[in-house]
Amino acid sequence: MASTLAPPPAADATDPPNRSVLEARARREIRLFPTPSYWVGAAVLLALYLVLPLVLSDLWANVLVLAGITAIGGLGLNLLTGYAGQASLGTAAFVGIGAFTASYLGRATDVNNGLGQPFVVYLIAAILVGAAVGFLVGLPALRLRGSYLVIVTLGFLFVTTYVLTQWKTVSNGNLGAPMPVGVQIGSIDFTSFDVFGMRDTPLGRNQGLFYLVWIFVAITALLVKNIVRSRPGRALQAVRDRDVAAEIVGVSLFRYKVGAFVVSSAIGAMAGVFYGLYIQYLTPNQQSIGLTLSVQFLAVIIVGGIGTVYGTVVGAVIIGGLPTIINEFSNHIPYLTASTVSAFQGIVFALLLVVTLLLEPWGFAGAVRRFKTRKLRRTMVPGSAGSTGATTG
Numbered sequence: 001m002a003s004t005l006a007p008p009p010a011a012d013a014t015d016p017p018n019r020s021v022l023e024a025r026a027r028r029e030i031r032l033f034p035t036p037s038y039w040v041g042a043a044v045l046l047a048l049y050l051v052l053p054l055v056l057s058d059l060w061a062n063v064l065v066l067a068g069i070t071a072i073g074g075l076g077l078n079l080l081t082g083y084a085g086q087a088s089l090g091t092a093a094f095v096g097i098g099a100f101t102a103s104y105l106g107r108a109t110d111v112n113n114g115l116g117q118p119f120v121v122y123l124i125a126a127i128l129v130g131a132a133v134g135f136l137v138g139l140p141a142l143r144l145r146g147s148y149l150v151i152v153t154l155g156f157l158f159v160t161t162y163v164l165t166q167w168k169t170v171s172n173g174n175l176g177a178p179m180p181v182g183v184q185i186g187s188i189d190f191t192s193f194d195v196f197g198m199r200d201t202p203l204g205r206n207q208g209l210f211y212l213v214w215i216f217v218a219i220t221a222l223l224v225k226n227i228v229r230s231r232p233g234r235a236l237q238a239v240r241d242r243d244v245a246a247e248i249v250g251v252s253l254f255r256y257k258v259g260a261f262v263v264s265s266a267i268g269a270m271a272g273v274f275y276g277l278y279i280q281y282l283t284p285n286q287q288s289i290g291l292t293l294s295v296q297f298l299a300v301i302i303v304g305g306i307g308t309v310y311g312t313v314v315g316a317v318i319i320g321g322l323p324t325i326i327n328e329f330s331n332h333i334p335y336l337t338a339s340t341v342s343a344f345q346g347i348v349f350a351l352l353l354v355v356t357l358l359l360e361p362w363g364f365a366g367a368v369r370r371f372k373t374r375k376l377r378r379t380m381v382p383g384s385a386g387s388t389g390a391t392t393g
Helices: 019-030 036-055 058-083 091-106 119-142 147-166 205-229 231-241 243-248 253-279 291-304 309-328 338-359 363-380 384-392
Strands: none
Touching: 036 205, 058 091, 058 205, 058 231, 058 253, 058 291, 058 309, 091 119, 091 147, 091 253, 091 291, 119 147, 119 253, 147 291, 205 231, 205 253, 205 309, 231 243, 231 253, 243 253, 291 309, 291 338, 291 363, 309 338, 309 363
């Protein structure tokens, strides 16, 4: 009788978790905010979003606007490369397509044959044009992979630059074209933002663009996060890991490979709209929408962490802010002149990439993941250290 009433033996720490534990863990992992700490973090980020433009100088607002634009483009590239496994160096091409579409539709009718459309119209049009071109570029991905696909996307970048240069109705040729002056949604003008009457004087253009750009960073991050948490996201990752095996079990390579290009290209074109609003004047050359810009987006996902959303945003803040910071403080760097600033920026980017790949190939997100794993291992079996010591001692 005593044996039947005795409690069951405690499970060993090495025993695999049962079905209910695995199901609970799976449900937690697919939630957008799985723990209270995520809600706290989201509240802090919202507070920073509302307060920062009120206290930032024009310089630092400029830095964060460019970082936000880089984050949007980086999220699109990470969806394509990090989650779907499709290598690409053509992000700058879609940025240029989105920017020049917005310029042509949004600039005034008396400026280079503009159409004078509002912000919402040319933003949606740029996204649709980017998605359509992305569909065409994604078709070769069905037969190509790796370095071959990189070469195709690189060639597409140079073709895009050439076409935009020759299509003078849209780009005005080598002379370039201006972007729309105002950015208005309803009654809110983001180029002269008065924070709903809370300030005596309106905020500057950079502070207004901060509000506009970073709300789209949040929307894009939520979009990408929800895609990768869902069934299509799991299919994309299956295609990335083993595309032949994924096709055998019923995953459509056409749907998911081409679909990844479509969504990524649409996001890249959206980033192009904000990039054009940021620089205010577009020129279809390699300096503004060339290979350097594509490599910059690639650096974002490498430094931040391939296959992560929050890592991409962190990488964008680091990579997107570096050019402006280097330009601003170039006078204080020894042996650096105005003619060598751009070369110095390239050196800094290269060193950052080399150091990241050598020390932490998975970037910032990989370092965070490793820290969490070590912390979890220390707290998983609190009494194991003591029992081990008693046994061996």
